[in-house]
Amino acid sequence: MDARTSYREGAVRGATPVQLVICLYEQAIADLRRALVALDQGDIEGRTRGINHALKVITQLQGTLDMERGGAVARNLARFYAMVRGALVEAQVRQSAATVEQQIFLLMQVHEAWCEVERTNTTHPASQPRPLTRAEYEPSSTSERAISEQIGSERIPSEWNA
Numbered sequence: 001m002d003a004r005t006s007y008r009e010g011a012v013r014g015a016t017p018v019q020l021v022i023c024l025y026e027q028a029i030a031d032l033r034r035a036l037v038a039l040d041q042g043d044i045e046g047r048t049r050g051i052n053h054a055l056k057v058i059t060q061l062q063g064t065l066d067m068e069r070g071g072a073v074a075r076n077l078a079r080f081y082a083m084v085r086g087a088l089v090e091a092q093v094r095q096s097a098a099t100v101e102q103q104i105f106l107l108m109q110v111h112e113a114w115c116e117v118e119r120t121n122t123t124h125p126a127s128q129p130r131p132l133t134r135a136e137y138e139p140s141s142t143s144e145r146a147i148s149e150q151i152g153s154e155r156i157p158s159e160w161n162a
Contacts, residue, residue, distance in 0.1 A: 018118045021061065025111035028057040032088075032104045039097050051092045051100070058085055080110065 012023060035050025037043075062081040065074045084103050091099035 016118075016121070018114060018121060021064075022111065022114050022118060024057050024061050025107055025114060028054045028061075029104055029107050029111065031057065032100055032107070036097055036100050036104075039095060039100065047095070048092065051088050054103075055085055055088055058088075077110075080106075 012020065015023065031050045031054035033050075035047045035054065038046030038050060058081050062078060062085075065078055067074050067078070070077075084106060087099055087103050090096070091103070
C-alpha cells in the first residue's frame, strides 16, 4: 500500500459523517477531472473509468440519504444526484467535455455547502459525531440552510421537480 492510500484510509477511519460526505464529493470531482483529461487525450478507457467511478460515488452518496428524516434537503439531493448521474451517462455517450465540466461545477458548489456545514459544526465546542435530532432537520437548522442555499428549490431546474 502506498503512502497516499494509507493516509486516505486513516483519514476516513477518523472522519465524521459530514467529513465522509465531503470526501466522497472530492473523489467524484477528482474522477471527473481525470475523465476530462482522458477525453481530451482520446483515451476512451480512461474516460470510461473516471466517469464510471464517479457514478459509483454518486450512487453511494444517494444511497446514504435518509429520506424520512432528511425532509426537503434529502429529496433535493436525491433529485440532484439523479440529474448528475443522467448527465454523466449522456456525457459518456456523447463524449461531451462540456457536460462533464458542468457536473464538476455543480458538484463543487454542493461540496462547498457541505464544507460550510463542517465549518459550522467544528466552531461549536461540543461538536462531536452523534445522531442528529429531528430539530436539526428542520428548515431553521444551519446545515439545511447551507445545503438548501446551494441546491434549494429555487435553483433546481424544473425538470428535477417530480
